[in-house]
Amino acid sequence: MTIRDVAKFADVSITTVSHVINNTRFVSEDLKERVMQAMNELGYKPNMLARGLRSGRTRTIGLVVPDMANLFFAEISRAIEDIVFNKGYSLIICNSDDNPEKQKAYFGVLLAKQVEGIIFISTGSSQDYIEQLENSGIPIVLADREVPTQLADVVLIDNEYGGYLATNHLISLGHKRIACIAGPSELTPSADRVNGYRRALCEADLPVYPEYIVNGDFHFKLGEAAMLHLLDLNPRPDAVFVSNDMMAFGCIRAIHSRNLVLPNDISIVGFDDILLAKASSPALTTIAQPTQKMAEKITELLFLRLESHPSNTKRKRVILKPELVIRDSTMARSS
Amino acid sequence: MTIRDVAKFADVSITTVSHVINNTRFVSEDLKERVMQAMNELGYKPNMLARGLRSGRTRTIGLVVPDMANLFFAEISRAIEDIVFNKGYSLIICNSDDNPEKQKAYFGVLLAKQVEGIIFISTGSSQDYIEQLENSGIPIVLADREVPTQLADVVLIDNEYGGYLATNHLISLGHKRIACIAGPSELTPSADRVNGYRRALCEADLPVYPEYIVNGDFHFKLGEAAMLHLLDLNPRPDAVFVSNDMMAFGCIRAIHSRNLVLPNDISIVGFDDILLAKASSPALTTIAQPTQKMAEKITELLFLRLESHPSNTKRKRVILKPELVIRDSTMARSS
DNA sequence: CTGAAAGCGCTTACAG
């Protein structure tokens, strides 16, 4: 079933069929009618490969994320997919699995598939491989995680400010021994969140105890382990800023397993505000990522670049502010 | 940067270049070497559109899911992506958003993009549109939700058995007033789970109270609302089988908001065993979907069909057994 | 207002 069959059936040239499909030059009502009918009759679907090959436009964009089973990435992917679909594009989703090798392989695949643009949430340690993309000349938008390149637009949130907000909230509740569970140290978001935590403590003239800062990996399991570790300290912290919600869930579990009561015995604030943050018990106080807004900005920048000349080389950088969402995992210190 | 450039650079025919790329006929070491080097030097990447157009093989498969921000779908998509990637394929992910129109539009896109196969988790009410796929002759694997067609392999779990397991567990704990929060009534999984619930009650000679069966939609919010409704009944149930984990989280929230204690005042068991099920407080007793195994079966059936002749028309049907995972949201009735 | 034809970048018989 090709354009040739349709042309034959409608007794017109394939040129004309192409033009009615794409609405790209005037075609008389009569012919248009015949073509339409032929397409219906034959159940014709244009072959996007042929179209893409010829026109250079594939209407496909690639999305590279570290792990789409991580709710934060799942939600932002979802939001991006929705916008992109409404623009008539489709998404090839690539799980890098936080593995630079897999990520590199996917870059190759995306380029080979001639995607028109790439949205890229980096693994921790992939600085090495992005040149491949830079040389391709294809528009790239980096999201969530910084990568050292001048050749892409960037959409980030102000993680330092988020960490500051979270910690300040705990301070304002009267907590003094405030710990922090950090994310993987290679990621800029982790480091920035911890920096915000430090700044808040400093501004409040509270000491920063090194043993109160423990490393995690943004996953549930290490969140639980880190919290168990903190609870074993003497004195144990009376509040903790956990740098993402997944780990915060691990913390809740750890706290319960020690028969402590949240938030009475210890307050925690998370980061991300994934959908399930409000479903934990108690509901998680957390720093909300502006997921929807991020998705909008990311796609806006990408489509701008798709439409503009490559000569327009000024790179854009958007930094969105996160917000504190107070729920029930924090309360004033019982003195 | 095309195969032609490589051929010129290496001073061989494009035929030869093609054969070294695809390893598809003998090429002398000498030429092979020169071609390899040329490809490296020029940073050549084969154009998959051209390859796909010519060979009819796109190495792409489509995955249609109702909502990838739903953790169950996110996890199964993740598992599928991983397997498919290792086979050298890529995935186009399509969120139908539980919207038959969008789903239909995506079918068109996938066919136009010449995917080699489709994995399809249906929206509730899309029976109408699958013919489009059937006629295409492209291999389809249906997963999770039944759809009336003879023209696809199917991978399901035994939802009736899952509902039975869950309810039996509650019965064995001594509960008598056991309620059920169902999923959307159009979906076969929902109905089957409720059927299992009924069967367990019947076999135990326990009455089935119609007011104890309330409808949900598999989302958090309605789970919460449904549980609030159940808690207002007099007498209120002492246990409830919630037909997915998302809604079970809503239930936990509702229970806490009424200052009741889980599981002391009421036991609940969920369905799915999403990653966060173990992170709720208390950890959720639930019926585990064999997510990894489903992904394996789904891809196994699909690749079998990709490799076999279309004449091999015998359709396969795989039904996997879910398992009860006992955690802390259920306990024996305090008589 | 419409059509014939070149060509996008590959693969793959066919030929030697």
Added chain:
DNA sequence: CTGAAAGCGCTTACAG
């Protein structure tokens, strides 16, 4: 052991 050439299904100058 290697290459010249046809053709996959489209789009798009070019021509009239």
